[in-house]
Amino acid sequence: MRKTEINKIPGRVWVFGDYREYFQNRITLQLIAKARDLAETLNTGITVVLLGEQIHQYAMEYVAHGADTVMVADHSNLKEYEVETYTTVLAKWAKEYQPEIFLAGATSFGREFFPRLAKRLSTGLSADCVDLEVDPETSLLVQTTPSFGGELLAEVITPDRRPQMATVHPGIFREFPHNSEAIGRIIYPEVDVFSEPRVKVTRSRPQSKGKVSLEDASVVIAGGMGLGSKGQFELLNELAAILEGEVGATRPAILAGWADEDRLLGQTGKSVKAKLVISIGTSGALQYTTGIQGAETVIAINRDPNAPIFRIADLGLVADGKTVLPLLLETLRRRI
Amino acid sequence: MTESINIVVFIKQVPDVPSIRIDEQRMTIIREGVESIINPLDCVALQAALELREGQGGGNITAITMGPPQSEEVLREALAAGADQGILLTDPAFAGADTLATSHVLARAVSKLRQFPDLLLCGMQSIDSDTGHVGPQLAEELDLPQVCGVNEIHIDGKSLVLKRLSDGFVDTVRVSLPALLTVNKDLCPVRDLSLGEIEVAFSQREIIRWTSSDLNLQRDEVGLRGSATHVRKLRSPATRTGGKIVTGSPQTIVDTLIQKLESMSILDEEDGN
Numbered sequence: 001m002r003k004t005e006i007n008k009i010p011g012r013v014w015v016f017g018d019y020r021e022y023f024q025n026r027i028t029l030q031l032i033a034k035a036r037d038l039a040e041t042l043n044t045g046i047t048v049v050l051l052g053e054q055i056h057q058y059a060m061e062y063v064a065h066g067a068d069t070v071m072v073a074d075h076s077n078l079k080e081y082e083v084e085t086y087t088t089v090l091a092k093w094a095k096e097y098q099p100e101i102f103l104a105g106a107t108s109f110g111r112e113f114f115p116r117l118a119k120r121l122s123t124g125l126s127a128d129c130v131d132l133e134v135d136p137e138t139s140l141l142v143q144t145t146p147s148f149g150g151e152l153l154a155e156v157i158t159p160d161r162r163p164q165m166a167t168v169h170p171g172i173f174r175e176f177p178h179n180s181e182a183i184g185r186i187i188y189p190e191v192d193v194f195s196e197p198r199v200k201v202t203r204s205r206p207q208s209k210g211k212v213s214l215e216d217a218s219v220v221i222a223g224g225m226g227l228g229s230k231g232q233f234e235l236l237n238e239l240a241a242i243l244e245g246e247v248g249a250t251r252p253a254i255l256a257g258w259a260d261e262d263r264l265l266g267q268t269g270k271s272v273k274a275k276l277v278i279s280i281g282t283s284g285a286l287q288y289t290t291g292i293q294g295a296e297t298v299i300a301i302n303r304d305p306n307a308p309i310f311r312i313a314d315l316g317l318v319a320d321g322k323t324v325l326p327l328l329l330e331t332l333r334r335r336i
Numbered sequence: 337m338t339e340s341i342n343i344v345v346f347i348k349q350v351p352d353v354p355s356i357r358i359d360e361q362r363m364t365i366i367r368e369g370v371e372s373i374i375n376p377l378d379c380v381a382l383q384a385a386l387e388l389r390e391g392q393g394g395g396n397i398t399a400i401t402m403g404p405p406q407s408e409e410v411l412r413e414a415l416a417a418g419a420d421q422g423i424l425l426t427d428p429a430f431a432g433a434d435t436l437a438t439s440h441v442l443a444r445a446v447s448k449l450r451q452f453p454d455l456l457l458c459g460m461q462s463i464d465s466d467t468g469h470v471g472p473q474l475a476e477e478l479d480l481p482q483v484c485g486v487n488e489i490h491i492d493g494k495s496l497v498l499k500r501l502s503d504g505f506v507d508t509v510r511v512s513l514p515a516l517l518t519v520n521k522d523l524c525p526v527r528d529l530s531l532g533e534i535e536v537a538f539s540q541r542e543i544i545r546w547t548s549s550d551l552n553l554q555r556d557e558v559g560l561r562g563s564a565t566h567v568r569k570l571r572s573p574a575t576r577t578g579g580k581i582v583t584g585s586p587q588t589i590v591d592t593l594i595q596k597l598e599s600m601s602i603l604d605e606e607d608g609n
Contacts (some may be wrong), residue, residue: 124564198481
């Protein structure tokens with residue numbers, strides 16, 4: 001494609017296309033859906049920037065999920081996600097095409113490489129945003145980000161510098177369904193990729209076996225210290241199996257060794273957008289409830305009628321989880 | 337491999353977040369009566385530096401912090417723990433800095449050191465603002481390679497072999513020195529300081545202080561004026577409103593729950609009873 005044509009790229013809301021573990025990792029699709037809102041307010045379109053080797057299929061996917069344009073850098077040196085190489089390529093594109101907004105998922109990689117990119121572009125970046133909107137009066141991106149361990153939310157703006165950059169907490173926004181009729185442009189601008197990375201990953205192995213991710217589960221059974229013991233907590237697995245859900249946990253339950261770190265819900269863990277969360281023996285600390293706020297329905301079981309969890313639960317059941325859980329399982333087993 | 341190592345550890349004084357309270361009217365943090373501490377992950381970075389120095393049979397550890405005059409306390413704690421020198425970057429003009437402006441001041445301080453360090457260590461993120469940006473941005477300004485979230489460090493000649501957890505993978509990483517690492521909590525347990533050591537550090541050691549002019553920084557490069565982001569407003573997290581509360585015998589509770597699951601079509605309805 002000739003340069004004059006590339007310069008006409010309409011989409012000034014950019015999304016970093018992270019296609020690793022595509023079928024589990026939906027963050028890019030969630031960002032495209034949110035970018036649609038932002039782009040409409042700004043009267044522009046969405047461009048997904050996609051770096052890697054032989055990745056055309058993902059470009060097609062992003063169009064089917066709502067991207068107007070996908071800019072692809074296809075090069076063997078981009079096969080590995082590497083901070084400095086990615087920073088160099090994207091800084092060059094951002095300087096040339098001047099996006100208004102640039103979003104990435106708050107994945108480990110996103111949170112490592114976006115700060116470096118923002119610094120090279122001398123612009124602002126907010127971390128792990130839980131909401132984004134364009135202020136219709138100022139046209140500025142309002143980036144809502146948790147601070148003080150989630151006790152407060154800060155609305156951050158980047159008044160003068162561009163692009164306005166943010167990493168976004170996975171699981172907050174809902175992706176658009178796949179539309180194979182969607183029309184978008186996929187372009188391959190020229191890239192220069194230097195290939196002497198100072199950081200080399202020599203080995204990479206999966207941390208744990210792949211369960212359905214908590215973020216994508218439609219039913220989540222969450223437990224906290226009120227369950228009293230690891231044995232009781234493990235009953236949640238049985239309940240989750242019956243209701244076809246996934247188990248989540250509060251920070252104290254994980255510290256007690258009742259569940260693995262990847263089950264953590266809340267501010268420093270995962271946010272769910274489940275149809276239903278059943279929260280058992282959790283008092284409802286803010287650090288935890290931010291992770292379940294996005295559920296359609298929350299049912300809480302706690303023996304303390306004044307527990308804060310009841311202030312966010314659609315249905316509050318005042319009872320001791322330790323008693324109710326075995327009885328519930330027994331009743332459900334009889335039905336099957 | 338007994339070459340001495342020269343390490344800089346960046347530390348931040350933060351409020352002890354679990355004990356803060358919110359002024360709901362003014363939407364600010366009530367700092368009164370809240371203890372200030374070293375950001376917990378920065379303690380891990382400091383401990384790692386001490387162990388690396390010991391493993392190499394020598395070296396030099398410099399602790400650097402940027403903040404108001406009272407953040408000198410965290411440097412004294414670092415000295416008590418075993419750091420060789422503490423540098424406080426303090427100037428009223430530094431106030432209100434975002435990570436872009438903060439990393440600029442820190443980078444300038446590193447460049448002013450007599451000897452450029454082999455290794456720069458930061459906590460992976462702070463408990464108050466939680467961004468994790470300063471490490472990578474400092475690495476960018478100093479043109480250093482960076483690795484974030486490190487939980488194992490081995491020195492191998494002029495490079496490091498590291499382990500870190502990243503997006504569900506355990507990576508083994510090799511990086512050349514000099515380099516910047518941010519560390520996570522699994523790197524090493526933090527040793528408690530004895531009170532005696534703290535007293536010595538408080539009474540005897542000199543803290544180096546550098547201001548804007550020592551670092552040759554202009555007003556619009558630092559603090560609020562040098563920042564790209566502004567906090568427009570603080571607010572409480574949006575809350576859901578609570579619904580129906582049901583009390584009763586365990587069986588009543590179980591029945592209510594099952595009814596709700598049926599009405600949501602999560603369980604199939606059962607005929608009869």
